[in-house]
Amino acid sequence: MSPDPAPTLSTPVLVVGAGPTGLIAALNLAQHGIECVLVDRNESVGEWPKMDLTNSRSMELLRRMGLADEIRVRGMFLRCFLFLGQCQD
Numbered sequence: 001m002s003p004d005p006a007p008t009l010s011t012p013v014l015v016v017g018a019g020p021t022g023l024i025a026a027l028n029l030a031q032h033g034i035e036c037v038l039v040d041r042n043e044s045v046g047e048w049p050k051m052d053l054t055n056s057r058s059m060e061l062l063r064r065m066g067l068a069d070e071i072r073v074r075g076m077f078l079r080c081f082l083f084l085g086q087c088q089d
Contacts, residue, residue, distance in 0.1 A: 011037040018042070020051040024061070031065060053078070 015026045018040035026038040054062070054071065062068040080087040 009037065011035060013037075014039065016040075024065075028065060 013029055013034060013036035015022050015029070015036050015038045018038055022038060022040070026036050029036045054075070059068050059071075062071055
């Protein structure tokens with residue numbers, strides 16, 4: 001007796017990885033009416049964030065998607081960052 005075949009899935013787009021890039025890609029596709037399936041190797045949300053800093057280009061894309069204001073409200077403001085041992089404003 002052979003085992004049952006694995007279920008199959010058909011989708012126009014498969015997004016692999018639920019990190020910042022995969023999540024934004026899936027959301028952007030959905031906002032444009034494109035069906036997709038998002039898969040990740042982890043079964044649940046991780047304890048720690050996968051994104052530390054967001055640059056101006058990323059915020060520009062997030063603004064177009066209607067997410068920038070909410071991210072600013074929930075994020076932490078960085079006063080400076082260390083570069084070669086010195087604080088850079």
